[in-house]
Amino acid sequence: SxxxxxxxxxxxxxxxxxxxxxxxxxxxxxxxxxxxxxxxxxxxxxxxxxxxxxxxxxxxxxxxxxxxxxxxxxxxxxxxxxxxxxxxxxxxxxxxxxxxxxxxxxxxxxxxxxxxxxxxxxxxxxxxxxxxxxxxxxxxxDEAPFEHWVDDAGVDTILVHRIIPDVNQVKPKVRWSNYLSAWIDAHEMTADELMDRRVEKARSMGKKVVVHDTMVTPPKMMVSRRQALENYNAGYAQWTDLQ
The missing domain is CATH 3.40.1090.10 (Cytosolic phospholipase A2 catalytic domain)
Incomplete structure (x- = not known):
């Protein structure tokens, strides 16, 4: 089921x-x-x-x-x-x-x-x-590759799941204090723009596109086991919403 x-x-x-x-x-x-x-x-x-x-x-x-x-x-x-x-x-x-x-x-x-x-x-x-x-x-x-399904007659619904760092969990005074946080911000802005265009293209071709964003704690150099479990549970909650 x-x-x-x-x-x-x-x-x-x-x-x-x-x-x-x-x-x-x-x-x-x-x-x-x-x-x-x-x-x-x-x-x-x-x-x-x-x-x-x-x-x-x-x-x-x-x-x-x-x-x-x-x-x-x-x-x-x-x-x-x-x-x-x-x-x-x-x-x-x-x-x-x-x-x-x-x-x-x-x-x-x-x-x-x-x-x-x-x-x-x-x-x-x-x-x-x-x-x-x-x-x-x-x-x-291509953070979420799905364009190859746009011309696939066997695909009518495309589910896109993205992992998005929750910037609200980062204190403003340190938001761009290191190369990693600045790099993540720049990448997310570019990825969002490309995603919007790809989704628009797929929908214009008659595909149903459902985009789910899971907000997670912004990553550091290493992810703790506790944070990994929290991120997994957040993603699982998104999945169960579809059932």
Whole structure:
């Protein structure tokens, strides 16, 4: 019963959630996967300390983390190993290609590797080299990829779920006091403008588009387990509203 997406797509953290669902995880299994401390631990690399200075002064390297630990963890935990083998729903993963200067949707290939590529937000996670193509966070160019369904006759309703940092939780005096908060603001303004245009285009083509925004605590460099649970519950509440 309820809403059962037959096709799912995502960028960045959305790629992780979409991959988990499409590969067969749902309910408590999906929740356990997302909140697993081992997943968060996979984003910790001691070697990042030695890369920090070179990366942050733009001398060498595009990210503090290689992403290798995350790939290994996902290979163990996801039910399938390749995107095209997902049988719960048809999956597409949004990435930004530095090699080809544009956004791209990936519909086949190594599931874990492409999920990490879609989450590779520099300077945290370095650009991922997959088959000679350098890829970074898909959210840079398309935070919620759905335009490929506009011309799909088999799709009549598109559900868009966005995670929005709640700026009201940040004190004005420190709002732009560091590069991260300023970067987040600039990205959100650009993403909002692009989203409005894409939704308008889809609706003009006869698609029903429902956009749900989940407000969450603005992220810091690391997300605590408590904050992760709060964010999950906020997103779950949005989902249950659709049932």
């Amino acid at each position: 309820g809403v059962r997406p037959s096709k799912v797509s995502g960028s960045s953290a959305g790629a992780l959630a979409a991959a988990a669902y499409a590969s067969g995880l749902e309910g408590n299994d999906l929740k356990s996967f997302i909140l697993d401390p081992r997943l968060q631990g996979a984003f910790h690399e001691w070697s990042a300390v030695f890369r920090a200075v070179a990366v942050l002064i733009c001398y060498r390297g595009s990210g503090l983390l290689t992403g290798k630990k995350v790939i290994k963890h996902l290979e163990k935990m996801l039910p399938v190993g390749r995107i095209e083998d997902c049988n719960k729903a048809e999956l597409s993963i949004g990435v930004t290609s530095l090699t080809n200067n544009g956004k791209r949707l990936v519909v086949e290939g190594d599931l874990a590797a492409y999920v990490v590529a879609s989450c590779a937000i520099t300077p945290i996670i370095k650009a991922q080299n997959i088959a000679g193509e350098y890829l970074i966070d898909g959210g840079f160019t």
